[in-house]
Amino acid sequence: MTTASGTYAPKPGAAPLPRMIAAQAALEAKMLLRNGEQLLLTVVIPTLLLVLFSSVDIVDTGKGKAVDFLAPGILALAVMSTAFTGQAIATGFERRYGVLKRLAASPLPRWGLMTAKTASVLVTEVLQVLLLTVIALALGWSPHGNPAAVLLLLVLGTAAFSGLGLLMAGTLKAEATLAAANLVFLLLLVGGGVIVPLDKFGSAGQHILGLLPISALSDGLRDVLQHGAGMPWGDLGILAVWAVVGLAAAGKFFRWE
Numbered sequence: 001m002t003t004a005s006g007t008y009a010p011k012p013g014a015a016p017l018p019r020m021i022a023a024q025a026a027l028e029a030k031m032l033l034r035n036g037e038q039l040l041l042t043v044v045i046p047t048l049l050l051v052l053f054s055s056v057d058i059v060d061t062g063k064g065k066a067v068d069f070l071a072p073g074i075l076a077l078a079v080m081s082t083a084f085t086g087q088a089i090a091t092g093f094e095r096r097y098g099v100l101k102r103l104a105a106s107p108l109p110r111w112g113l114m115t116a117k118t119a120s121v122l123v124t125e126v127l128q129v130l131l132l133t134v135i136a137l138a139l140g141w142s143p144h145g146n147p148a149a150v151l152l153l154l155v156l157g158t159a160a161f162s163g164l165g166l167l168m169a170g171t172l173k174a175e176a177t178l179a180a181a182n183l184v185f186l187l188l189l190v191g192g193g194v195i196v197p198l199d200k201f202g203s204a205g206q207h208i209l210g211l212l213p214i215s216a217l218s219d220g221l222r223d224v225l226q227h228g229a230g231m232p233w234g235d236l237g238i239l240a241v242w243a244v245v246g247l248a249a250a251g252k253f254f255r256w257e
Contacts, residue, residue: 015107017108017109017112020107020108020112021108021112021115021116021119022116022119024108024112024113024116025115025116025117025119025120025123026120028116028117028119028120029119029120029123029124031090032082032086032090032120032121032124033124035090038086038089038090041081041082041085041086041185042078042081042082042086042124042128043128043131045081046074046077046078046081046128046132047131047132047135049070049074049077049194049195050067050070050071050074050132050135050136050139051135051139053066053070053195054066054067054070054071054136054139054140055139059195059196060197060200061197062197064226065140065141065142067136067139067140067141068141068142068143068226069197069222069226070136070195071132071133071136071141071143071225072218072221072222072224072225072226073193073194073195073218073221073222074132074136074194075129075132075133075154075218075221076157076192076194076214076217076218076221077189077194077214077218078125078128078129078132079125079128079154079157079158079161079217080157080161080185080188080192080213080214080217081185082121082124082125082128083121083125083157083158083160083161083162083165084161084162084164084165084181084184084185085165085181085182085184085185086121086124086165087117087121087161087162087165087166087169088164088165088166088168088169088177088180088181089169089177089178089181089182090169091117091165091166091169091170092168092169092172092173092174092177092178092181093174093177093178095169095170095174095255095256095257096173096174098257100113100256100257101256101257104256110256114166117162117166118158118159118162121158121162122158125154125158129154143225143226144225144228145223145224145225145226145227145228145229146224146230146231148231149220149224149229149230149231149232150221150224150225152231152236153217153220153221153224153232153235153236153239154217154221156217156236156239156240156243157213157216157217157239159239159243159246159247160213160217160239160240160242160243160246161213161246162246162247163242163243163245163246163247163248163249163250164213164242164246164250165181166246166247166250166254167246167249167250167253167254168180168181169254170250170253170254170255170256171253171254171255188212188214191209191212192209192212192214192215192218193209193210193214193215193218193219193222194214194218198210198215198219210238211238213238213239213242216234216235216236216238216239216242217235217239219232219235220232220235220236220239223235
């Protein structure tokens with residue numbers, strides 16, 4: 001601004017809210033991509049699993065090419081690794097070291113900080129999906145189906161896992177979050193329909209495991225991309241419930257210190 005004499009004077013105040021959120025989201029994304037452990041979870045492990053199980057006949061994935069079954073499940077795993085495991089660990093240690101407490105005192109509101117974290121997760125997921133899609137296509141994947149259904153599944157899956165990750169990071173100690181997030185990652189990798197079909201767990205196990213967010217996401221993506229199904233409303237409903245419950249619980253119980 002200028003004064004009556006034509007000289008410049010400072011104009012204190014916070015930047016517009018969208019600009020603050022965008023700047024924080026860009027910072028969060030850079031920090032996520034520079035973290036070696038996060039890259040291992042979000043890029044290296046899903047890629048290795050996709051290549052290994054598509055190339056070597058280890059698990060019976062049913063009729064057709066193994067990659068057609070595996071690629072949707074690995075995409076679901078990539079979403080979980082970023083939105084849940086990676087975000088929970090990173091946020092848990094930010095909370096422990098007082099980073100969140102200091103950010104909460106900045107002009108950026110707390111909900112804006114969480115929005116920025118979610119946006120950074122989405123940016124990372126876009127890169128993951130592009131990379132895994134290229135690799136799967138090179139391995140002979142033949143996807144088909146409704147792109148809008150795929151997009152809706154990925155968005156709801158991200159919301160569900162993000163809420164659960166923030167809930168864990170905001171209620172447990174950092175070390176406990178590190179152990180629990182990695183344990184959940186391994187358990188859901190095995191029992192979430194990512195690599196091993198759910199029908200291998202028996203009728204009762206299949207129905208119970210099918211209610212998990214990773215199972216709903218992987219099955220929904222598989223129905224669309226492998227079988228060409230329409231909108232998988234059942235799986236979308238399960239993900240929507242997990243998203244609402246997880247985000248609501250995270251908003252209520254998250255501790256900033």
